[in-house]
Amino acid sequence: MATSTHHTARTFDGTELAFETIGSGPPLVLVPGGPRDSRYLEDLGGLAESHTLIRYDARGTGGTPAPADPAKYAYPSLARDVDALRTHLGTEAIDVLGHSAGAVVAAVYAGHHPDRVSRLVLVAPGPDFFGGGEDVGDLLERRSGEPWFGEVVSAAQGLAQAGPESSPEEVFALLDRYVPAAYGAWEERQRAHAATQRTQFSLEAWKHFHGNGDRTEPERFLPTLGQVPAPVLVVTGAADALTGVSAGDATAARFPSAKHVSIPGAGHYPWVDNPRGFSSVVAEFLAR
Template sequence: MTVLSKNKGMNITALNQGSHFVDLNGVHLHYRVKGNGPLLFVVSPGWGIGSLYLQRGLDFLTERFRVVFVDTRGSGLSKRPSDPAMMGSSQMADDLDALRSHLGLSTIVLLGHSNGGAIALSFAQRYAERVSKLILIDSQLFGFSAAEDTHRFLSTRAENPDYSSAVNLAHHFFSGKGKPPRNDDELTEFVGNILALYLNNPGKNLATARQQLSDKPISFYAFGSQNAADAAAQNDQTVLLHLIKAPVLIVSGRHDWICPIAVAERMHAGIKNSTLEIFEESGHLPWIEEPTKFHSKIVNFLSC
């Protein structure tokens, strides 16, 4: 891993603890640096939630690593591009490379969760020589659909009182029958109301999930703009998986409804130098549901 030191070309000041803003690719981008040790980059999903939930859930990493939490364009404290068509996941991957260059780093170690995983994957495909390790946690994979698995998950939990209201809302949203969110507050409320679906054991873990994910408005602009930009790009990441040369750790919760385990298995099959770790008691948020195992697997991979 890249160790923070006075290596020639490294922008030490830009890696000091705290919040930083930098103008890259026409966007005022925000990132926060926490912890000490080898450098690790964590990229937020691009649909508006920002990196704060990752700063909370992955805080254990700051005990061993200097973690750079990146808010993607239009999310968190990062600003929007002038053209919403430039809100695609590929542009967000390009922002990561621009940040890498700004910091004077030849390579980075990168972690992404959910759609952040797809952004990290895009970076590793576009800039294969500039990533030294990659961690994909319950990651999305453009070009691969596991919609049948998602439908099966919702159907089997429709009568379960821990999930039933969330299942109903999700069905209405995906079918277009319900009133879609129209602003930040409505989108944030919607995500909070379906949060149980992201957990294998909401009775035990929903309060923690709400603590980590639910107190900041989610950007409706980013949600709509990223989805539209990615749909227009028709990006198929499955055909480029072979381009990734760095060691990759793929983490998947057995009970993930939004990025089912079939997605992780497809990535593992396509990335030669990859390891797949399945978390049998987790949904989409394994650091909440199986924290001891999660901490161990992540730290061991980063340290070897």
């Protein structure tokens, strides 16, 4: 991996965002999913060879402290953190890449500040916000021959029944059992990547990500996406049994100028399963 340097940037409520820069070339701000710290993004399958990746830790993860007010874990506040990085960088507009839940944050930021985003990349966007997702069950069923399939189905049922009274240990145990479905394969590389997730993930941030928990909340923000003039690339993994492929089509349809590319053999973390396939698609888009 390319050499990294560590920094902090003060955001709107005084929180110090911890971030690092990796690689060289034009800057690309990475918005992590989870919410979690940014280490799991690695160098995005070698994308740091052509770009300077600005990789920051979400609130309450990694080197970024938790907010005093849990309401500031909600994605509209997280979108304001992206602008704090832009201000810190001293530039009028930035290229932004958001992964999973970070795709929501990046999209909301672009919708609110369309003049501050030059190019937007949304990786593995979820159907809860953007729509789609009807293919998740089929994508999982296609892998019914895998030795982990029974455990994953059982964990999915447990997660569906989990509520606010569930302990962090119970939720993390279920997530651990479900995680093979998030990858295009379940080999040594994927296992090593998955093994780091528990220490990076913030269950508290996850609970408050949607604010008041009202799933109609996206309706406040989705109309703004139609006003984003920047070119948009939506990337999914063709084997992503976590958020699916159809969510990529639904996401791209929200923007005036967007295309959807699905990476063969990849799951929810396409830079892990097919690093060159992923990084080449993103680098080509950013170079236009």
